[in-house]
Amino acid sequence: MMMNSCNGQIRPATQANRFYTGNPQELSQEVDSFLALHKNMPIYDSVRAIIVPHAGYYFSGNVAASAYMSIPNDKPFKRIFLLGPSHHEWLDGASVNTEADYYATPLGNVKVDVETAQKLTDSNSVFSYYPKAHDREHCLEVQLPFLQRRLGNVPPIVPIIISTNDFGKLKQIAEVLKPYFNEENLFIISSDFSHYPSYEDAYEVDALTGKAIETGKVDEFIATLEKNAVSGKRNLATSACGELAIATLMLMMDTNCEVIHLMYQNSGDIDHHDHSRVVGYHAFAVVRTSGKAFSLSSDEKRMLKNIAYESIKDSLEGKGISRPSHLTDNLLAKCGAFVSLHKQNRLRGCIGHFGEDVPLHEIVAEMARAAAFEDPRFVPVSHEELDDIDIEISVLTPMRRIQSLDEFEMHRHGIYIRKGHRSGTFLPQVADEVNWTKEEFVSHCAQDKAGIGWDGWRDAELYVYEAIVF
Secondary structure (H helix, E strand, O other): OEEOOOEEEEEEOOOOOOEOOOOOOHHHHHHHHHHHHHOOOEOOOOOOEEEEEOOHHHHHHHHHHHOOOOOOOOOOEEEEEEOOOOOOOOOOOEEEEOOOOOOEOOOOOEEEEEHHHHHHHOOOEEEEEEHHHOOEEEEEEHHHHHHHHHHHOOOOOOEEEEEEEOOOHHHHHHHHHHHHHOOOOOEEEEEOOOOOOOOHHHHHHHHHHHHHHHHHOOHHHHHHHHHOOOOOOOOOOOOOOOOOHHHHHHHHHOOEEEEEEEEEEEHHHOOOOOOOOOOEEEEEEEEEEEOOOOOOOHHHHHHHHHHHHHHHHHHHHHOOOOOOOOOOHHHHEOOOOEEEEEEEEEEEEEEEEOOOOOEEHHHHHHHHHHHHOOOOOOOOOOOOHHHHHHEEEEEEEEEEEEOOOOHOOOOOOOOEEEEEEEEEEHHHHHHHHHHHHHHHHHHHHHHHOOOOOOOOHHHHHEEEEEEEEE
8 A cells, every 4th residue: 555745655664563673773773784794795896686585684684785785885876676576466477566656664765766667567568567466565675775774875766576477478577677687777686595494405405596596597597496396395385486586587687697696594594493494595696797808918017016016105105095097997997906015035915805896906006005004914014125025916807606626726716715704715826835735725725714614615605716917
Protein backbone atom coordinates (compact mmCIF):
# COMPACT_ATOMS: atom_id res chain seq x y z
CA MET A 1 0.00 0.00 0.00
CA MET A 2 1.34 3.43 -1.00
CA MET A 3 1.37 6.51 1.17
CA ASN A 4 0.53 9.90 -0.31
CA SER A 5 2.67 12.97 0.25
CA CYS A 6 2.82 16.40 -1.25
CA ASN A 7 5.83 15.23 -3.26
CA GLY A 8 4.34 12.01 -4.63
CA GLN A 9 3.61 8.40 -3.76
CA ILE A 10 5.83 6.76 -1.13
CA ARG A 11 6.25 3.03 -0.75
CA PRO A 12 6.59 2.59 3.07
CA ALA A 13 9.39 0.73 4.85
CA THR A 14 7.34 -2.40 5.50
CA GLN A 15 10.31 -4.43 6.73
CA ALA A 16 11.60 -1.99 9.34
CA ASN A 17 11.73 -3.70 12.76
CA ARG A 18 11.52 -7.04 10.97
CA PHE A 19 14.61 -7.52 8.81
CA TYR A 20 16.39 -4.49 10.27
CA THR A 21 15.85 -2.00 13.07
CA GLY A 22 13.47 0.88 12.52
CA ASN A 23 15.51 3.24 14.71
CA PRO A 24 17.46 5.58 12.39
CA GLN A 25 20.44 6.05 14.69
CA GLU A 26 20.75 2.37 15.50
CA LEU A 27 20.32 1.45 11.84
CA SER A 28 23.08 3.84 10.73
CA GLN A 29 25.41 2.49 13.40
CA GLU A 30 24.64 -1.13 12.52
CA VAL A 31 25.17 -0.69 8.79
CA ASP A 32 28.31 1.39 9.32
CA SER A 33 29.75 -1.28 11.63
CA PHE A 34 29.24 -3.94 8.95
CA LEU A 35 30.80 -1.75 6.26
CA ALA A 36 33.79 -1.00 8.50
CA LEU A 37 34.61 -4.71 8.66
CA HIS A 38 35.51 -4.55 4.95
CA LYS A 39 37.28 -1.19 4.79
CA ASN A 40 40.48 -2.75 3.42
CA MET A 41 38.92 -4.82 0.66
CA PRO A 42 39.38 -3.93 -3.03
CA ILE A 43 37.07 -1.35 -4.59
CA TYR A 44 36.19 -1.93 -8.24
CA ASP A 45 35.73 1.24 -10.26
CA SER A 46 34.50 -0.82 -13.22
CA VAL A 47 31.80 -2.62 -11.20
CA ARG A 48 28.62 -3.24 -13.17
CA ALA A 49 26.66 -5.35 -10.68
CA ILE A 50 26.74 -6.96 -7.27
CA ILE A 51 24.97 -10.07 -6.02
CA VAL A 52 24.02 -9.56 -2.41
CA PRO A 53 21.88 -11.38 0.21
CA HIS A 54 18.59 -10.13 1.61
CA ALA A 55 18.12 -11.90 4.96
CA GLY A 56 17.84 -10.11 8.27
CA TYR A 57 20.88 -7.94 8.94
CA TYR A 58 21.84 -10.03 11.98
CA PHE A 59 22.45 -13.00 9.71
CA SER A 60 23.53 -11.58 6.34
CA GLY A 61 24.61 -8.00 7.05
CA ASN A 62 28.31 -8.87 7.11
CA VAL A 63 28.21 -10.59 3.71
CA ALA A 64 26.05 -7.83 2.23
CA ALA A 65 28.53 -5.21 3.43
CA SER A 66 31.38 -6.92 1.58
CA ALA A 67 29.47 -6.37 -1.67
CA TYR A 68 28.61 -2.75 -0.96
CA MET A 69 32.20 -1.92 -0.03
CA SER A 70 33.31 -3.14 -3.47
CA ILE A 71 31.38 -0.21 -4.98
CA PRO A 72 33.18 3.15 -5.32
CA ASN A 73 31.31 5.63 -3.14
CA ASP A 74 32.18 8.59 -5.35
CA LYS A 75 31.05 7.25 -8.73
CA PRO A 76 28.07 9.19 -10.14
CA PHE A 77 25.78 6.33 -11.17
CA LYS A 78 22.81 7.56 -13.21
CA ARG A 79 20.43 4.99 -11.76
CA ILE A 80 20.44 1.72 -9.82
CA PHE A 81 18.45 -1.31 -10.96
CA LEU A 82 17.27 -3.55 -8.12
CA LEU A 83 16.39 -7.10 -9.22
CA GLY A 84 15.05 -9.75 -6.89
CA PRO A 85 12.67 -12.69 -6.53
CA SER A 86 9.02 -12.66 -5.52
CA HIS A 87 8.48 -14.31 -2.15
CA HIS A 88 4.69 -13.80 -2.08
CA GLU A 89 3.15 -13.48 -5.55
CA TRP A 90 3.31 -15.41 -8.84
CA LEU A 91 3.90 -13.11 -11.83
CA ASP A 92 5.04 -15.09 -14.87
CA GLY A 93 7.21 -12.14 -15.81
CA ALA A 94 8.67 -9.05 -14.18
CA SER A 95 6.91 -6.40 -12.13
CA VAL A 96 8.39 -2.89 -12.18
CA ASN A 97 7.15 -0.44 -9.57
CA THR A 98 5.85 2.41 -11.72
CA GLU A 99 3.54 3.82 -9.02
CA ALA A 100 5.99 4.77 -6.27
CA ASP A 101 7.91 8.03 -6.54
CA TYR A 102 9.98 7.11 -3.48
CA TYR A 103 10.87 4.11 -1.32
CA ALA A 104 10.95 5.00 2.37
CA THR A 105 13.52 3.74 4.88
CA PRO A 106 14.19 4.88 8.46
CA LEU A 107 17.12 6.83 6.97
CA GLY A 108 14.97 8.81 4.53
CA ASN A 109 13.35 8.41 1.14
CA VAL A 110 15.03 7.01 -1.98
CA LYS A 111 13.81 8.35 -5.31
CA VAL A 112 12.43 5.99 -7.96
CA ASP A 113 13.27 6.54 -11.63
CA VAL A 114 9.62 6.42 -12.63
CA GLU A 115 10.37 7.42 -16.22
CA THR A 116 12.68 4.45 -16.79
CA ALA A 117 10.29 2.14 -14.95
CA GLN A 118 7.49 3.22 -17.26
CA LYS A 119 9.69 2.77 -20.34
CA LEU A 120 10.32 -0.84 -19.32
CA THR A 121 6.61 -1.62 -18.96
CA ASP A 122 5.89 0.08 -22.29
CA SER A 123 8.68 -1.75 -24.11
CA ASN A 124 7.61 -5.37 -23.67
CA SER A 125 4.60 -7.17 -22.22
CA VAL A 126 6.92 -9.31 -20.10
CA PHE A 127 7.16 -6.21 -17.86
CA SER A 128 4.12 -5.02 -15.93
CA TYR A 129 3.26 -3.47 -12.59
CA TYR A 130 1.64 -5.76 -10.04
CA PRO A 131 1.32 -3.87 -6.72
CA LYS A 132 1.10 -6.96 -4.49
CA ALA A 133 4.52 -8.10 -5.74
CA HIS A 134 6.08 -5.04 -4.10
CA ASP A 135 3.91 -4.25 -1.08
CA ARG A 136 5.29 -6.87 1.33
CA GLU A 137 8.46 -7.84 -0.55
CA HIS A 138 11.66 -7.50 1.48
CA CYS A 139 14.39 -8.50 -1.01
CA LEU A 140 14.78 -5.01 -2.50
CA GLU A 141 13.89 -2.88 0.50
CA VAL A 142 16.65 -4.31 2.70
CA GLN A 143 19.28 -3.13 0.18
CA LEU A 144 18.38 0.53 0.54
CA PRO A 145 19.92 1.37 3.95
CA PHE A 146 23.22 -0.12 2.75
CA LEU A 147 23.07 2.08 -0.34
CA GLN A 148 22.22 5.12 1.76
CA ARG A 149 25.17 4.63 4.12
CA ARG A 150 27.65 3.62 1.40
CA LEU A 151 26.75 6.20 -1.25
CA GLY A 152 25.16 9.02 0.74
CA ASN A 153 23.12 10.46 -2.11
CA VAL A 154 21.51 7.40 -3.69
CA PRO A 155 20.77 7.67 -7.43
CA PRO A 156 17.19 6.95 -8.53
CA ILE A 157 16.28 3.27 -8.32
CA VAL A 158 14.36 0.98 -10.66
CA PRO A 159 12.71 -1.76 -8.51
CA ILE A 160 12.07 -5.01 -10.42
CA ILE A 161 10.62 -8.27 -9.06
CA ILE A 162 11.04 -11.35 -11.29
CA SER A 163 8.90 -14.52 -11.20
CA THR A 164 8.49 -16.94 -14.11
CA ASN A 165 9.12 -20.53 -15.17
CA ASP A 166 9.52 -19.49 -18.81
CA PHE A 167 13.19 -19.19 -19.79
CA GLY A 168 12.13 -17.45 -22.99
CA LYS A 169 10.56 -14.68 -20.92
CA LEU A 170 13.72 -14.45 -18.84
CA LYS A 171 15.68 -13.88 -22.05
CA GLN A 172 13.24 -11.12 -23.02
CA ILE A 173 13.73 -9.43 -19.64
CA ALA A 174 17.50 -9.54 -20.09
CA GLU A 175 17.26 -8.28 -23.66
CA VAL A 176 15.26 -5.22 -22.61
CA LEU A 177 17.57 -4.47 -19.67
CA LYS A 178 20.87 -5.07 -21.48
CA PRO A 179 21.13 -1.56 -23.02
CA TYR A 180 21.17 -0.24 -19.44
CA PHE A 181 23.95 -2.65 -18.42
CA ASN A 182 26.73 -0.12 -18.89
CA GLU A 183 29.09 2.10 -16.91
CA GLU A 184 26.34 4.66 -16.21
CA ASN A 185 24.25 2.28 -14.11
CA LEU A 186 24.62 -0.23 -11.28
CA PHE A 187 22.65 -3.47 -11.02
CA ILE A 188 21.99 -4.97 -7.59
CA ILE A 189 20.89 -8.61 -7.68
CA SER A 190 19.21 -9.75 -4.47
CA SER A 191 19.51 -13.42 -3.55
CA ASP A 192 20.14 -15.73 -0.66
CA PHE A 193 21.49 -19.17 -1.46
CA SER A 194 20.91 -22.63 0.04
CA HIS A 195 17.77 -22.81 2.16
CA TYR A 196 17.51 -25.12 5.16
CA PRO A 197 20.12 -27.88 4.69
CA SER A 198 22.56 -28.72 7.46
CA TYR A 199 25.58 -26.48 8.02
CA GLU A 200 27.97 -28.92 6.31
CA ASP A 201 25.64 -29.52 3.36
CA ALA A 202 25.16 -25.79 2.89
CA TYR A 203 28.89 -25.22 2.56
CA GLU A 204 29.10 -28.00 -0.04
CA VAL A 205 26.09 -26.93 -2.08
CA ASP A 206 26.85 -23.20 -1.92
CA ALA A 207 30.44 -23.79 -3.03
CA LEU A 208 29.19 -25.52 -6.19
CA THR A 209 26.68 -22.76 -6.88
CA GLY A 210 29.29 -20.06 -6.27
CA LYS A 211 31.78 -21.64 -8.68
CA ALA A 212 29.07 -21.86 -11.33
CA ILE A 213 28.30 -18.16 -10.96
CA GLU A 214 31.99 -17.31 -11.22
CA THR A 215 32.09 -18.92 -14.66
CA GLY A 216 29.66 -16.28 -15.92
CA LYS A 217 27.84 -18.99 -17.91
CA VAL A 218 24.10 -19.10 -17.32
CA ASP A 219 23.80 -22.68 -18.64
CA GLU A 220 26.35 -23.91 -16.11
CA PHE A 221 24.60 -21.99 -13.32
CA ILE A 222 21.21 -23.53 -14.11
CA ALA A 223 22.70 -27.01 -14.55
CA THR A 224 24.38 -26.74 -11.14
CA LEU A 225 21.11 -25.76 -9.47
CA GLU A 226 19.43 -28.76 -11.08
CA LYS A 227 22.19 -31.09 -9.87
CA ASN A 228 21.91 -29.66 -6.36
CA ALA A 229 18.16 -30.23 -6.41
CA VAL A 230 18.59 -33.98 -7.01
CA SER A 231 21.66 -34.38 -4.79
CA GLY A 232 19.65 -35.81 -1.91
CA LYS A 233 20.67 -33.09 0.54
CA ARG A 234 18.14 -33.19 3.32
CA ASN A 235 15.82 -30.15 3.63
CA LEU A 236 17.40 -28.37 0.66
CA ALA A 237 14.47 -26.27 -0.60
CA THR A 238 16.49 -24.19 -3.06
CA SER A 239 20.11 -23.42 -3.94
CA ALA A 240 19.36 -19.77 -4.77
CA CYS A 241 16.04 -18.06 -4.12
CA GLY A 242 17.12 -15.27 -6.50
CA GLU A 243 17.89 -17.75 -9.29
CA LEU A 244 15.89 -15.79 -11.87
CA ALA A 245 17.46 -12.45 -11.04
CA ILE A 246 20.95 -14.00 -11.18
CA ALA A 247 20.17 -15.71 -14.48
CA THR A 248 18.92 -12.39 -15.89
CA LEU A 249 22.21 -10.78 -14.92
CA MET A 250 24.22 -13.58 -16.51
CA LEU A 251 22.20 -13.29 -19.73
CA MET A 252 23.25 -9.62 -19.94
CA MET A 253 26.95 -10.33 -19.39
CA ASP A 254 29.53 -10.80 -22.15
CA THR A 255 33.09 -12.13 -22.26
CA ASN A 256 34.48 -8.85 -20.95
CA CYS A 257 32.65 -9.30 -17.66
CA GLU A 258 34.42 -10.97 -14.74
CA VAL A 259 32.60 -12.34 -11.69
CA ILE A 260 34.57 -11.88 -8.47
CA HIS A 261 33.58 -13.80 -5.35
CA LEU A 262 33.72 -11.54 -2.31
CA MET A 263 32.50 -13.51 0.70
CA TYR A 264 30.48 -16.47 1.93
CA GLN A 265 28.84 -17.32 5.24
CA ASN A 266 25.72 -19.13 6.28
CA SER A 267 23.40 -18.55 9.20
CA GLY A 268 25.18 -21.27 11.17
CA ASP A 269 28.31 -19.10 11.23
CA ILE A 270 26.27 -16.46 13.10
CA ASP A 271 23.98 -18.63 15.23
CA HIS A 272 26.32 -21.34 16.46
CA HIS A 273 23.51 -23.13 18.30
CA ASP A 274 21.60 -24.29 15.22
CA HIS A 275 23.52 -26.08 12.48
CA SER A 276 20.67 -28.38 11.47
CA ARG A 277 18.81 -25.89 9.23
CA VAL A 278 20.74 -22.96 7.78
CA VAL A 279 20.57 -20.43 4.95
CA GLY A 280 23.60 -19.57 2.80
CA TYR A 281 24.80 -16.09 1.84
CA HIS A 282 27.20 -15.24 -1.01
CA ALA A 283 28.43 -11.85 -2.25
CA PHE A 284 29.83 -11.26 -5.74
CA ALA A 285 30.94 -8.29 -7.82
CA VAL A 286 30.66 -8.24 -11.61
CA VAL A 287 33.31 -5.98 -13.13
CA ARG A 288 34.01 -4.91 -16.67
CA THR A 289 37.46 -5.81 -18.00
CA SER A 290 39.16 -3.97 -20.83
CA GLY A 291 39.57 -7.09 -22.95
CA LYS A 292 43.28 -6.45 -23.39
CA ALA A 293 46.33 -6.72 -21.15
CA PHE A 294 47.41 -3.60 -19.31
CA SER A 295 50.94 -2.46 -20.17
CA LEU A 296 53.20 0.54 -19.60
CA SER A 297 55.62 2.20 -22.00
CA SER A 298 59.23 2.96 -21.07
CA ASP A 299 58.37 6.64 -20.74
CA GLU A 300 55.45 5.87 -18.43
CA LYS A 301 57.65 3.72 -16.23
CA ARG A 302 60.21 6.53 -16.00
CA MET A 303 57.45 8.98 -15.11
CA LEU A 304 56.21 6.73 -12.30
CA LYS A 305 59.74 6.31 -10.93
CA ASN A 306 60.10 10.10 -10.91
CA ILE A 307 56.69 10.52 -9.25
CA ALA A 308 57.75 8.13 -6.48
CA TYR A 309 61.09 9.90 -5.96
CA GLU A 310 59.54 13.37 -5.92
CA SER A 311 56.86 12.24 -3.47
CA ILE A 312 59.52 11.13 -0.96
CA LYS A 313 61.64 14.25 -1.59
CA ASP A 314 58.67 16.61 -1.21
CA SER A 315 57.69 14.93 2.06
CA LEU A 316 61.22 15.40 3.43
CA GLU A 317 60.88 19.09 2.52
CA GLY A 318 57.47 19.39 4.17
CA LYS A 319 55.50 19.66 0.93
CA GLY A 320 52.30 17.91 -0.10
CA ILE A 321 51.95 15.46 -2.96
CA SER A 322 51.82 17.41 -6.22
CA ARG A 323 49.97 16.33 -9.37
CA PRO A 324 52.26 15.91 -12.40
CA SER A 325 51.29 17.49 -15.70
CA HIS A 326 50.79 15.67 -19.03
CA LEU A 327 49.48 12.44 -17.52
CA THR A 328 48.75 9.61 -19.97
CA ASP A 329 45.60 7.49 -19.87
CA ASN A 330 47.60 4.62 -18.35
CA LEU A 331 48.82 6.81 -15.49
CA LEU A 332 45.23 7.86 -14.87
CA ALA A 333 44.02 4.23 -14.91
CA LYS A 334 42.84 2.93 -11.56
CA CYS A 335 44.82 -0.09 -10.36
CA GLY A 336 46.86 -1.28 -7.40
CA ALA A 337 50.57 -0.86 -6.89
CA PHE A 338 53.40 -1.64 -4.46
CA VAL A 339 56.48 0.53 -4.00
CA SER A 340 59.63 -1.13 -2.64
CA LEU A 341 62.71 0.79 -1.52
CA HIS A 342 66.17 -0.78 -1.44
CA LYS A 343 69.46 0.55 -0.12
CA GLN A 344 72.65 -1.31 -1.02
CA ASN A 345 70.50 -4.20 -2.27
CA ARG A 346 68.70 -4.52 1.06
CA LEU A 347 65.02 -3.80 1.61
CA ARG A 348 64.44 -0.34 3.10
CA GLY A 349 60.63 -0.25 2.98
CA CYS A 350 57.67 -1.69 1.08
CA ILE A 351 54.03 -0.64 1.14
CA GLY A 352 51.26 -1.38 -1.37
CA HIS A 353 47.58 -1.05 -2.10
CA PHE A 354 45.16 -3.42 -3.83
CA GLY A 355 42.07 -2.29 -5.65
CA GLU A 356 40.85 -0.13 -8.48
CA ASP A 357 39.82 2.97 -6.55
CA VAL A 358 42.73 5.40 -7.07
CA PRO A 359 44.54 6.58 -10.25
CA LEU A 360 47.90 4.87 -10.76
CA HIS A 361 50.01 8.04 -10.48
CA GLU A 362 48.34 8.90 -7.15
CA ILE A 363 48.72 5.44 -5.66
CA VAL A 364 52.42 5.33 -6.62
CA ALA A 365 53.00 8.72 -4.97
CA GLU A 366 51.13 7.67 -1.82
CA MET A 367 52.78 4.25 -1.55
CA ALA A 368 56.27 5.71 -2.11
CA ARG A 369 55.70 8.10 0.75
CA ALA A 370 54.29 5.33 2.93
CA ALA A 371 57.20 2.97 2.13
CA ALA A 372 59.68 5.68 3.08
CA PHE A 373 58.06 6.84 6.29
CA GLU A 374 55.36 4.44 7.49
CA ASP A 375 56.76 0.90 7.13
CA PRO A 376 56.90 -0.18 10.81
CA ARG A 377 59.89 -2.45 10.13
CA PHE A 378 62.21 0.47 9.38
CA VAL A 379 63.09 3.92 10.65
CA PRO A 380 61.95 6.71 8.31
CA VAL A 381 64.16 7.48 5.33
CA SER A 382 66.35 10.55 5.88
CA HIS A 383 67.22 13.29 3.42
CA GLU A 384 70.88 12.27 3.49
CA GLU A 385 70.20 8.74 2.25
CA LEU A 386 67.60 9.60 -0.37
CA ASP A 387 70.01 9.49 -3.31
CA ASP A 388 71.19 6.04 -2.21
CA ILE A 389 67.66 4.61 -2.36
CA ASP A 390 66.63 2.44 -5.32
CA ILE A 391 62.91 2.50 -6.09
CA GLU A 392 61.08 -0.54 -7.44
CA ILE A 393 57.44 -0.28 -8.50
CA SER A 394 55.04 -3.19 -8.99
CA VAL A 395 51.85 -2.27 -10.82
CA LEU A 396 49.21 -4.91 -10.13
CA THR A 397 46.72 -6.42 -12.55
CA PRO A 398 43.17 -7.16 -11.26
CA MET A 399 42.95 -10.11 -8.89
CA ARG A 400 41.41 -13.41 -10.03
CA ARG A 401 39.93 -16.01 -7.68
CA ILE A 402 41.43 -19.51 -8.00
CA GLN A 403 40.09 -22.78 -6.68
CA SER A 404 43.30 -24.82 -6.79
CA LEU A 405 47.08 -24.31 -6.61
CA ASP A 406 47.16 -25.83 -10.09
CA GLU A 407 46.05 -22.37 -11.31
CA PHE A 408 48.94 -20.61 -9.54
CA GLU A 409 52.21 -20.11 -11.45
CA MET A 410 55.39 -19.38 -9.49
CA HIS A 411 57.37 -16.31 -10.69
CA ARG A 412 54.38 -15.13 -12.75
CA HIS A 413 51.61 -14.78 -10.17
CA GLY A 414 51.43 -13.05 -6.85
CA ILE A 415 49.23 -14.71 -4.24
CA TYR A 416 46.60 -12.99 -2.10
CA ILE A 417 45.01 -14.98 0.73
CA ARG A 418 41.90 -13.95 2.62
CA LYS A 419 40.22 -15.78 5.48
CA GLY A 420 37.64 -13.92 7.51
CA HIS A 421 39.10 -10.52 8.35
CA ARG A 422 42.71 -11.64 7.87
CA SER A 423 44.62 -11.33 4.62
CA GLY A 424 48.14 -11.33 3.25
CA THR A 425 50.05 -11.33 -0.02
CA PHE A 426 53.36 -12.15 -1.64
CA LEU A 427 54.30 -10.30 -4.82
CA PRO A 428 55.36 -12.44 -7.79
CA GLN A 429 59.02 -11.42 -7.43
CA VAL A 430 59.19 -12.92 -3.92
CA ALA A 431 59.51 -16.29 -5.66
CA ASP A 432 62.79 -15.09 -7.21
CA GLU A 433 64.28 -14.44 -3.76
CA VAL A 434 63.53 -17.81 -2.11
CA ASN A 435 63.96 -21.47 -2.91
CA TRP A 436 60.44 -22.60 -2.03
CA THR A 437 58.03 -24.98 -3.67
CA LYS A 438 54.65 -23.65 -4.75
CA GLU A 439 53.02 -25.03 -1.61
CA GLU A 440 55.73 -23.59 0.63
CA PHE A 441 55.26 -20.19 -1.05
CA VAL A 442 51.55 -20.17 -0.26
CA SER A 443 52.05 -21.64 3.23
CA HIS A 444 54.60 -18.96 4.15
CA CYS A 445 52.17 -16.30 2.93
CA ALA A 446 49.38 -17.79 5.04
CA GLN A 447 51.57 -18.03 8.13
CA ASP A 448 53.84 -14.99 7.85
CA LYS A 449 51.56 -12.48 6.10
CA ALA A 450 47.95 -13.43 6.77
CA GLY A 451 48.57 -14.87 10.24
CA ILE A 452 46.27 -17.85 9.70
CA GLY A 453 48.81 -20.63 10.17
CA TRP A 454 50.88 -22.79 7.83
CA ASP A 455 47.88 -24.73 6.50
CA GLY A 456 45.39 -21.88 6.83
CA TRP A 457 45.31 -21.33 3.08
CA ARG A 458 43.64 -24.68 2.49
CA ASP A 459 40.19 -23.38 3.49
CA ALA A 460 40.83 -19.70 2.68
CA GLU A 461 40.01 -17.67 -0.43
CA LEU A 462 42.95 -17.61 -2.86
CA TYR A 463 43.53 -14.97 -5.52
CA VAL A 464 46.28 -14.50 -8.08
CA TYR A 465 47.44 -11.39 -9.88
CA GLU A 466 50.35 -10.37 -12.05
CA ALA A 467 52.72 -7.46 -11.61
CA ILE A 468 54.50 -5.14 -13.99
CA VAL A 469 57.78 -4.70 -12.12
CA PHE A 470 60.33 -2.00 -12.95
